[in-house]
Amino acid sequence: MLSKWLGTKQGQPEEIILSPLSGKVLKLADVPDPVFSTMLREHGIAIEPVAGIVLSPVDGEVVAILPSKHAVVMRSINGVELIIHIGLDTVSMRGEGFHAHVQKGDRVITGQPLIDFSPELVKRKATSAITPIFIINPEVIDWLDIQFPDLAKAGVTPLMRIRLKH
Template sequence: MLSKLFGKTKSKTIEILAPLSGEVLALTAVPDEAFAGKHMGDGIAIEPSEGKIVAPFDGTVAHLIHTNHAIIVEHNSGLQLLIHIGINTVALNGNGFRAHVSSGDSFQAGDILIEFDRAVIEAAGCPSITPIVIANEDEVKQLEHIVSSGSVTAGAEAVLRAEMNE
């Protein structure tokens, strides 16, 4: 309350853990203009080394796409993160994807959200590169790319840091 009186407010900063293991790449490396051009939001991409998506923070499932190839997770601060497994994978109609959560479910950082079969994705001719983007950028004051290249382990290290608007 005193901070409001004196014009100082404390912002909410969220550390976003790597939701999958693999090689971190810039969004510009994604072979889809919607992601590469940041039309879906800012973030990173990861070329997966295993077929498992884990929760990047404690939160809830805002929306699980019915084909299980993409999920929007929400932090209690309101931050929403879209994790889109592969490119053009909606065409697989759920083949090769197994969700462990449903829309509305709560989860803890590191919980398995979705498992996927990279061989099924790649056999269908779809790239497995996975964009991870802020779905509600207008709520984010600043996004820091903590890791912009190299190998990461799911749930073990922060890859992005988001400072929320007041």
């Protein structure tokens, strides 16, 4: 189990969020979409994917998967909620090129396949294949350390270290 509680000296739990995709790591501020680059930039990261498989970055539950299968909402076993939004303006693709391996309510483990997609099709039919990954309940976080390696490997590279509030 790679996503786990790590006891700290203060007794506060920590969680590690692994990269759900392989690819180039970007700051949300560098994403060519104002919603991601301005409103959410402090609580996430983005990946420019080199492969079309999204893996679960945490042990937890699928809270929602959009009908077009271009985004999934996850809740870790520790209560951190995050969205993985494949590409920009991909809702207009209406699910073309996306295949979900999970559905709402499924329990998942770190590294489990969530969604397959065609990065080439996304690049042709949407604005970009850049995939934002961001936390939607920052109120549970006491401290967040976002890592920015040049490249991430899906299911292996740690992207976020989170210290949760008591």
